[in-house]
Amino acid sequence: xxxxxxxxxxxxxxxxxxxxxxxxxxxxxxxxxxxxxxxxxxxxxxxxxxxxxxxxxxxxxxxxxxxxxxxxxxxxxxxxxxxxxxxxxxxxxxxxxxxxxxxxxxxxxxxxxxxxxxxxxxxxxxxxxxxxxxxxxxxxxxxxxxxxxxxxxxxxxxxxxxxxxxxxxxxxxxxxxxxxxxxxxxxxxxxxxxxxxxxxxxxxxxxxxxxxxxxxxxxxxxxxxxxxxxxxxxxxxxxxxxxxxxxxxxxxxxxxxxxxxxxxxxxxxxxxxxxxxxxxxxxxxxxxxxxxxxxxxxxxxxxxxxxxxxxxxxxxxxxxxxxxxxxxxxxxxxxxxxxxxxxxxxxxxxxxxxxxxxxxxxxxxxxxxxxxxxxxxxxxxxxxxxxxxxxxxxxxxxxxxxxxxxxxxxxx
Ligand SMILES: *Cc1c(COP(=O)(O)O)cnc(C)c1O
Ligand SMILES: [Zn+2]
Numbered sequence: 001x002x003x004x005x006x007x008x009x010x011x012x013x014x015x016x017x018x019x020x021x022x023x024x025x026x027x028x029x030x031x032x033x034x035x036x037x038x039x040x041x042x043x044x045x046x047x048x049x050x051x052x053x054x055x056x057x058x059x060x061x062x063x064x065x066x067x068x069x070x071x072x073x074x075x076x077x078x079x080x081x082x083x084x085x086x087x088x089x090x091x092x093x094x095x096x097x098x099x100x101x102x103x104x105x106x107x108x109x110x111x112x113x114x115x116x117x118x119x120x121x122x123x124x125x126x127x128x129x130x131x132x133x134x135x136x137x138x139x140x141x142x143x144x145x146x147x148x149x150x151x152x153x154x155x156x157x158x159x160x161x162x163x164x165x166x167x168x169x170x171x172x173x174x175x176x177x178x179x180x181x182x183x184x185x186x187x188x189x190x191x192x193x194x195x196x197x198x199x200x201x202x203x204x205x206x207x208x209x210x211x212x213x214x215x216x217x218x219x220x221x222x223x224x225x226x227x228x229x230x231x232x233x234x235x236x237x238x239x240x241x242x243x244x245x246x247x248x249x250x251x252x253x254x255x256x257x258x259x260x261x262x263x264x265x266x267x268x269x270x271x272x273x274x275x276x277x278x279x280x281x282x283x284x285x286x287x288x289x290x291x292x293x294x295x296x297x298x299x300x301x302x303x304x305x306x307x308x309x310x311x312x313x314x315x316x317x318x319x320x321x322x323x324x325x326x327x328x329x330x331x332x333x334x335x336x337x338x339x340x341x342x343x344x345x346x347x348x349x350x351x352x353x354x355x356x357x358x359x360x361x362x363x364x365x366x367x368x369x370x371x372x373x374x375x376x377x378x379x380x381x382x383x384x385x386x387x388x389x390x391x392x393x394x395x396x397x398x399x400x401x402x403x404x405x406x407x408x409x410x411x412x
Contacts, residue, residue, distance in 0.1 A: 009024035015034070022205075031207045041254075046226060046257055054076075055074055055076045056115060069119055070122045071122070080098055080224070082096055094368070100375045106167075108140065113137075115144060116212035117201040118148050127151060129141055131189075131201045133185075134182050150199075154173045154175050156176070160297060161383050163382060183303050221248075221258055227258075230264065240306045242313060266358055267280055267310055267322075268351045269350065272295075272296075272325075273296070273302060275287050275290050275303070287307035295384045296347055298375075298376060299347050324349075324357065328353040332349040343378035344378050348374040351375070
């Protein structure tokens with residue numbers, strides 16, 4: 001196909017050939033995939049995209065692979081839900097939920113990035129894939145990797161929710177639980193990646209992996225009838241997803257599939273781990289690392305690799321950022337479930353709660369169109385809600401017992 005020109009340093013602009021590398025040898029800046037946009041513009045039309053199967057691979061010319069897709073052929077193209085009931089409750093005109101609680105096969109947006117990373121790992125000829133994960137990436141690498149026939153080494157903080165550990169182990173990877181934070185896990189993995197010739201999806205394959213996040217942005221635009229929303233609210237861990245959603249809009253504009261981009265991009269984080277939101281609020285591009293302490297474990301990266309770039313994307317777009325407390329996260333998870341019937345994990349609570357704050361502050365205009373990116377399924381982290389929900393009604397198997405309870409319910 002040949003739509004990729006190579007890799008390019010985000011800091012100094014030095015160019016590299018396509019290889020499993022991720023930092024610039026000269027300035028240690030991160031490498032990013034560079035594309036031949038004029039060539040893509042010639043071959044990729046809205047019609048062509050619309051005629052393809054409903055997966056993230058319908059945008060394959062804008063993804064960093066050489067041959068045909070090999071992994072995650074059913075991943076992506078999740079619903080964009082018009083959230084009428086929730087919008088009315090919040091006094092908003094037009095609110096949409098990009099619902100990545102239902103990505104195939106592991107129910108989080110990580111299935112997008114891993115589909116791309118493992119296709120690339122196959123092209124590079126790796127037989128072993130690995131990752132450092134806050135939970136969702138573990139599931140996705142374990143599952144996609146099983147199907148694609150890779151050996152799998154998965155590194156997680158040992159404090160992860162029990163349900164997230166079980167949902168990794170079922171795919172029978174080599175699961176390494178490290179006594180430390182995600183940032184400790186990540187540091188350890190960088191050392192391991194230096195010694196072993198494995199495809200670490202978020203280390204040496206990261207430039208390719210990260211590109212998979214763009215598909216969430218492409219889908220939003222296509223599903224809105226080839227229009228970009230006025231606002232998009234994105235949860236941030238490393239900050240990669242946010243930067244790639246911004247990139248996806250600019251790319252569609254560049255290749256003529258979208259008019260002028262006026263979308264404002266907003267970052268959502270937990271108060272207990274909000275280095276990116278804090279930088280945005282303080283208007284500084286110095287990201288101060290923090291020690292995470294939040295229920296939103298999937299977003300608990302204290303030293304975010306793409307924090308500076310997320311900050312820049314937000315500023316460039318005229319957006320903003322906000323952080324929310326654990327209580328606000330839980331309340332928003334319940335609100336989303338009760339109004340729209342969507343059970344999101346804690347990260348979804350972060351995103352909705354942040355949007356509500358931004359609306360209250362007037363930073364998001366109620367009369368504009370807004371998309372919130374809901375990135376993972378609540379069934380994965382049910383512990384987060386323990387003690388926060390109304391109890392079930394316990395009864396004996398007797399009609400009279402039911403009627404007694406019914407009376408109580410009607411009184412409420
Ligand atoms: C990984 C993840 C994100 C965002 O991650 P980035 O590192 O910022 O790209 C958002 N939501 C969920 C549920 C995740 O697992
Ligand atoms: Zn450089």
